[in-house]
Amino acid sequence: MDPLVLDGRGLTVAKVIDVARRGRKVAIAPEAMEGVERSWALLQKMALTGSQKVYGMNTGVGANKDREISPRYYGEYNRNMLLAHCDGIEPFASEEQVRAVLVVRLNSLLAGRTGMAPDLVRLHSDFLNEGIHPCLPLRGSVGEADITNMSFIGLAMIGEGDVSFRGRRVAAAEAMKERGLDPVTLGPKDGLSLVSSNALGAGLAVLLVDALDRLIDTADLAYALTMEGFKGNVSPLDPAPYRFRPYDGPLRSLNFVRALLEGSYLWLPDVTEALQDPLSIRCSCQVHGALRDALEYARKQIEIHINSSDDNPCIVYEEERIVPCANFEPLGWVLAFEMMGIALSHLSKTAVHRTLRMASPRFTGLARFLTPTDGKVHAFGTIQKLFCSLDSEVRHLSNPVSADYSSLSEDMEDRGNNTPYVMLKTGRIVEAVEVILAIEMIHAAQAIDLRRATRLGRGTAAALAALREDVPFLDRDRNLSLDVTAATRLVREGTLLKRAREALER
């Protein structure tokens, strides 16, 4: 892949993922760099002349905003500020997470409203391109800018603190030296410019959108397999009623499920006897589609943010003004992710109910718990405890947390969103749902095999084949936790979806 050119504008979730997960390098658009330089020049001028009080430049920050900072202390003051903001604690971000944070922060810097020294801006792209990933703690932010965490990136850039480099944790100075990069000396406001950003929460949010895209697709796939295992009635897959209730998301799920099931025995006449299946099965496209609609809202809100400046103050160099503002307030997208948590508890419970129905002879005509013929096999009885307990975890984690903040800094900092924690708990939900969907597919595969159904959908057939490579038919009892682990890995790596999609494209 050629480097991703960043200009502060057209960044998307997909592009961030390229950089974060696939190691794509970045380049800075020259015209964006021009804005960076004009901002910085304006700030320098003001810093020298002291013509205006600028928050965090010649004043303290937070409750200390009433303190004046003399120009001769800029260097020391800004280094101190970085150190004083190093208040994050474990766990630490993965390399993927660090890269997402760096690219998100870099793009917002390129909006040219920060006044950060151009060299420092460029160092963000150097870190990305040289694989220097600062040790970045994930906890400690109240999510009204992640100042306690972003400081650790700044720390590395001045050659202090640690980084992850070539798979090892080393001193930042060492890694930079090896790559021919010089530690930076901070100028006026650079400390504040480094820490005052929601890039931790936003980076995690972007990764979540990507994970959720995959998760909902996987849910559609699991549902399609369930339909074949269940011998489900296909009438809810009829496109006509969708014309009379035109939501985007449900239609997208419908089309994907229909594609996956193209050619399946389910479409043969007189296959299904039931007039209507249980709601969890009948409503799946609507439920998954509701999540798609909600996710589009989340994507839209976060994509506006990552193409914006969330700095305060905002440097309007065109008008030679430095304007205090509240562009750092992330509520607009945090709300969308709180909603996604609740949405996921519906996805989870619906998948759980589908899977419970699949184990019931009343609905399937197959043996209880999908046992093979031998009556001595317990099969999928006890595993219900596992996926239902995970569903309870999902429900627990889906409770909101963003508004549970306290008033800090002598009441100057009386807003909060707990943004990184919102993303982390939503991430934990995603991981639990991945296991639940893996178990649903194990059930569906067992039922399909018990039915000896051979004529499967184009997509489902391919996914089933991939699953069966790692999780064979259950002919007698075995340690199912190993099967769950194997199937979950296939879900997380996207193998099943990939194989299904390849089949559709053939």
Add this chain to the structure above:
Amino acid sequence: MDPLVLDGRGLTVAKVIDVARRGRKVAIAPEAMEGVERSWALLQKMALTGSQKVYGMNTGVGANKDREISPRYYGEYNRNMLLAHCDGIEPFASEEQVRAVLVVRLNSLLAGRTGMAPDLVRLHSDFLNEGIHPCLPLRGSVGEADITNMSFIGLAMIGEGDVSFRGRRVAAAEAMKERGLDPVTLGPKDGLSLVSSNALGAGLAVLLVDALDRLIDTADLAYALTMEGFKGNVSPLDPAPYRFRPYDGPLRSLNFVRALLEGSYLWLPDVTEALQDPLSIRCSCQVHGALRDALEYARKQIEIHINSSDDNPCIVYEEERIVPCANFEPLGWVLAFEMMGIALSHLSKTAVHRTLRMASPRFTGLARFLTPTDGKVHAFGTIQKLFCSLDSEVRHLSNPVSADYSSLSEDMEDRGNNTPYVMLKTGRIVEAVEVILAIEMIHAAQAIDLRRATRLGRGTAAALAALREDVPFLDRDRNLSLDVTAATRLVREGTLLKRAREALER
């Protein structure tokens, strides 16, 4: 107002409000009625010939879908079905709520996918136009269609049960007779057609969107007054930074607040000394704007629903088909309202913090708790308990509930959303926030008067004048709960907003 012509398509929140709150009458577009008639004719044909199993027509419903219904029992069966679905309990809907439900249901019927008898469809508009409002219980639905509640509307239409008519509760038959309407005899599927609808939840949702529109505007107004009482720094009201983070909602709040404050002393040079105010004050337009964005999502989702058919099965008369479907699944909009609950807990807490800051000499330079000069007055000390306890209620009610459903009907009904309850709890949140904003404005007014600020904004001056008609300056201690009640009434009736808007338009 001329009658609102309904055709199953262009219904909006505003139009529903006209009918529900302002007594606007309705008319049915002839072309929409044609679809109703074609659906019904197709159903009648199938009912007579018995050519196809149609859910709820010649079969039972829910877990009883495996039972066949013989044509000669249609009348009795459908009346029984209505009775058997009368499982809702108190509290009962207000007239406004009943009207919202009726118009929402009528519009979805006009999509022509239900197969309801045309006379029964028309009776919906008759009820609206003649002011016959069935006694409609608000509890009892799991919100996957409100069958236990909508049945009470059907009950009234067959001349049983009670209605609210001319301000009294009377027998439905009596009210209909007085208005020259005949009770209906039910034909095939009419029972199911009457009950199988999310119109209760959707009607409540529409009313909520309207209430939320007003609430967010009121929050902007309260904030504008707070700015004048607080002598707040206007720099966060500078439009320039908004260009670099282009969210719609925040910009709308900014513009409204700027309009309200047009001409205020706040814009005079050197008025405010503070470089930055507390975040609750600085971020208000961003916070309120985040709610606006979320509300637009909710509006979009519910407006699609009220212009859709949520019936199952779906009658595609053009193709002579009756298709089982899941168009009744409301998750797509329920999620948006769960999100609004969380959003409101932010709005509430932000208003609470602004008001707490206003009572603090550290920020205002005014006396503690905004006491007038006399040291023996407690003023706004204890009232903090009231608005903070209401904020706790808001936080409590903001917890999600939609996914907490059980699997019913022998596992045939294993989806739910608790839709009406979601709307009711969100409604309770709105009521609590109205009180909180009323108290904020009482504080702001007191601070403005203590400052002897005379040059107020165009909008805020008018709102303040309106408030002062009912809530005078606090010069010595009095029973503040009476002031709160008075101010809350002004908020609920929209008086303050109205007066402010009129001033802007002058």
Add this chain to the structure above:
Amino acid sequence: MDPLVLDGRGLTVAKVIDVARRGRKVAIAPEAMEGVERSWALLQKMALTGSQKVYGMNTGVGANKDREISPRYYGEYNRNMLLAHCDGIEPFASEEQVRAVLVVRLNSLLAGRTGMAPDLVRLHSDFLNEGIHPCLPLRGSVGEADITNMSFIGLAMIGEGDVSFRGRRVAAAEAMKERGLDPVTLGPKDGLSLVSSNALGAGLAVLLVDALDRLIDTADLAYALTMEGFKGNVSPLDPAPYRFRPYDGPLRSLNFVRALLEGSYLWLPDVTEALQDPLSIRCSCQVHGALRDALEYARKQIEIHINSSDDNPCIVYEEERIVPCANFEPLGWVLAFEMMGIALSHLSKTAVHRTLRMASPRFTGLARFLTPTDGKVHAFGTIQKLFCSLDSEVRHLSNPVSADYSSLSEDMEDRGNNTPYVMLKTGRIVEAVEVILAIEMIHAAQAIDLRRATRLGRGTAAALAALREDVPFLDRDRNLSLDVTAATRLVREGTLLKRAREALER
């Protein structure tokens, strides 16, 4: 009943209920009055000499504690304080609730640690005995003393504000005059003494303990009836295993259920075929018993409180000292009631599952939804929506709220418990569970009748007979909401329990 003699010590839940619900009068023990007088005398002495700063006597309260109050302003200051604390809002307490609050407050006054004027103390008993019930708002307290609400009682005692008297709302002065009582003039600290008390939260808590006692007994009764309708296996009612896991509560439920079922056909040999019934049915005594254990903890914690002084400062007249303290902190019992909310969500869900199982032929051998022979009757199908949606409400309300407080009064008041709201939401849970249990009993009665079971338990037979007086057998569909209302009334009034108990005592 003779008057209840109060002495600040041996007050119990049962005694409060006598006064609150059954109109029992109260008398003050002379020795307790002596302590009241000694406290007051000490305070008077200090007030005259000004020898010591006493919070709320010669200083302001809350953040105003740094203000001095001159003796000549005591009267005006204390009346002002009352007025300034009138910040509670609707809804207003019932007479029963007001009486519980008054008796709880009076008993704590009799601990003799408040320093309240003896006449004012006596006025509490006069109000109780003359049926003068101040209008007491239920909202507005953060539950770290209910100062915004208790003020309304004080207001009535100085002859201002309104009271409920002989079923009407009248001016306090009018009611007092009619009963020959004089409004009080307040002395030093009397204002604070009137408002500074958790008596609102504590009074509501005591009423809840009583309601919960009845609710758990009712749950046992509903379960016993379910056993007979279900033809449940009685082996879980064998006392032997209880010896090897000696919890009090479960044993109490076991013994009550065994007594209710004494003589039932269930104990006949070979009645039940199932080796084991579903867990909801098997575990009922354990689940209900767990609630009994939790309730004993709640009872113990609240009974300590209502026999304590929760005043601050605490007057230790024996040592001539007035000691600032934190005896007002109610967390110790608030936690127990938060736990009861969660406990009730288990009780609710277990009853719901028992009732769902009862409607299932797989378990009962009876017709689906307990329909009588006629296939055209829907019977108890749709009603599942009602009781399951109520269970969702219970789950929602069971979320904790006590720790969601803000820091008030310039951070002087930075603790809270939302005590009254905790009690109100738990009360709402109780009301929903009452409906759920009523519906369970309607199911059980229907199943018993369908089985033509004649030989019932001594207690269950009597309860069933009482139920059948108002809720007949369902032979064809009818408006079930009326049955639910009737059965709920029987539950709330305790009729079914009473009839069952009378039968046991015969």
Add this chain to the structure above:
Amino acid sequence: MDPLVLDGRGLTVAKVIDVARRGRKVAIAPEAMEGVERSWALLQKMALTGSQKVYGMNTGVGANKDREISPRYYGEYNRNMLLAHCDGIEPFASEEQVRAVLVVRLNSLLAGRTGMAPDLVRLHSDFLNEGIHPCLPLRGSVGEADITNMSFIGLAMIGEGDVSFRGRRVAAAEAMKERGLDPVTLGPKDGLSLVSSNALGAGLAVLLVDALDRLIDTADLAYALTMEGFKGNVSPLDPAPYRFRPYDGPLRSLNFVRALLEGSYLWLPDVTEALQDPLSIRCSCQVHGALRDALEYARKQIEIHINSSDDNPCIVYEEERIVPCANFEPLGWVLAFEMMGIALSHLSKTAVHRTLRMASPRFTGLARFLTPTDGKVHAFGTIQKLFCSLDSEVRHLSNPVSADYSSLSEDMEDRGNNTPYVMLKTGRIVEAVEVILAIEMIHAAQAIDLRRATRLGRGTAAALAALREDVPFLDRDRNLSLDVTAATRLVREGTLLKRAREALER
């Protein structure tokens, strides 16, 4: 330490901790073994004669209870059952956790109600004494017996699966061989006997009680240090008012805090000027004491459980009966731990507020954020984000989860408690509160040093000295996350408490 003799009766939290944390060995009381043998003999007899259906012996389990098991399949059936129950997933228990689970399970086996083969019972003590710790997954149980997890212990005992042995993960068979232990061959019901137990949840619960004991003591210590840093008014430490509100827990906290502060400068006359401090500081003994009372309830409930049999069926060998029962229902103690979660959110928030007050010159007279003299130091400003965000996590995790279960196994398993997850989330709360208290003590130490207070309490002086060994005075800005890590380690290892206690005992 000599081995702990287990007899099914007098097990306490403290004894479990000896075995779990300190490697204490165990021995089985001979009289207890006699009961084990008699149970087993009875079961063997019945198994051979087939005289009675015994759940899980000659029948299947769960929904399969209607299946008969022929004696010749006992071996295979029981091994299959173990395998079929291996449905737990990561994370895996620590050695400490595994030991707690083993000792809890062993003690309940010694109640002699299980019918497990005596050799298999003894193997539990062998595993403990030889340090063979089966790989035990922590997730997968719905907490109505932890059958999906306990199976992994059984698996190791039959020589399959893995164990942790001498710090390495090895095959169970290998470790057993090295220690001269033979894998077991399972007899009738042994499979069920191995899995059917709440020992995972109960073991975790016991560890929690121990952690909570330490945590509340630590909170008292942190508060005592805060008092000295804050120069707090000691009047709330006066014992007199405690006599008039006699709760155990608060009195215990009071006495501990008074002991820690014995000899402190705080008791000198005229030290403190404030008439009353903020509530978070004044109420600490009451708040911590409320947690102590709640914890005693939890301890009592779990200690009954671990000295009981939670097996089903229950073998009453004295009467030659095998009785189906519900002794496995853990709700009685699960509720107590749900309450502890809420209690901890109060503890957390109160500590957070104390710490915020400490950073405020308004209360302390010290510099803002406890900066040393140099104005360029930020000191404890930004760290507020860290501890407040942890408090938000605590609030989030404190939401209940036990009642969020689904109905499983064709509705046979329709009860749940999510017991292990309740314990895990409470454990996560404890870890967050440990960090919060560590940060409080860092603040207190800084304030004490800034005050140059030399005359400290006997206990606080020792704790401060211990803290200062690892966390020096903050004279200029440094990476505070390192200080937090160091102080948290001292809290977790109990070093500060230990040093304070040693000082008290001198």
